[in-house]
Amino acid sequence: MRLVIADDSVLLREGLIRLLEEEGHTVSAAVGDAEALLAEVAVHRPDAVVVDVRMPPSHTDEGLRAALRIRAEHPGTAVLVLSQYVEQRYAVELLTGAPAGVGYLLKDRVAQVGEFLDSLERVARGGAAFDPEVVRRLLARTTRTDPLSTLTPRERDVLENMAQGASNPAIAERLFVSVSAVEKHVNAIFDKLGLVHTPEYSRRVLAVLRFLGS
Incomplete structure (x- = not known):
């Protein structure tokens, strides 16, 4: 490039x-x-x-x-x-x-x-x-916003790992849970943020950016 x-x-x-x-x-x-x-x-x-x-x-x-x-x-x-x-x-x-x-x-x-x-x-x-540290500091700015307040602690863990670019299997390994459990958490995050499926954008990226900008 x-x-x-x-x-x-x-x-x-x-x-x-x-x-x-x-x-x-x-x-x-x-x-x-x-x-x-x-x-x-x-x-x-x-x-x-x-x-x-x-x-x-x-x-x-x-x-x-x-x-x-x-x-x-x-x-x-x-x-x-x-x-x-x-x-x-x-x-x-x-x-x-x-x-x-x-x-x-x-x-x-x-x-x-x-x-x-x-x-x-x-x-x-x-x-x-x-970088995970960048994500941690930026997410800390948004702890009093409505979208974040609706997430469970485990959903916040999943979102932080999503922000680092981790796949669902990688998140499952890091958090010591099953891949299906991670998938349920990811879908719950999408639902709470009102992110519907669209071919133009990745909901994983939009989920992270929604929190950073809220």
Whole structure:
């Protein structure tokens, strides 16, 4: 795939370029600030971007705000946020702005190169990839909303694992329950959120995004 990278760390940028090109991908541009990221995306129209949260000039949330613009102006470009920080306000806006093609990983929690590459490829294909810690912090923002209050503790556990991209068998293994029990919990979540079956979108993704945006 064609990629654009944005991170103010030169060492990280160069490392990502080498890693991704060794995997057969094309890094069309690698930049150190949000404005340059937006310019390069407009020129190259990449399949996906990998972007840090905090970049010059203020080192606060430039990367996430640029990611929001990319999703709005170039909806065909997937966005994978790779950062040390969870910036909650814009993260929720990013993850609820479209049903697919977004991800948020924490740099110090990516244990293996293969894990990062798998997440990037999943996001580029229109899937989602959220670090469990990111999911936990964002879901914590919504504990007083009506949709969440209707879920049982076990349904919340299932939803959190869904947000991490786990399949029903994987959730069953993690929670030490049967696959059929997980399927019942998933269907209950869909029902409580009023998510009807539609061929256009994945209800699993919509269920997570509904909570993050509520």
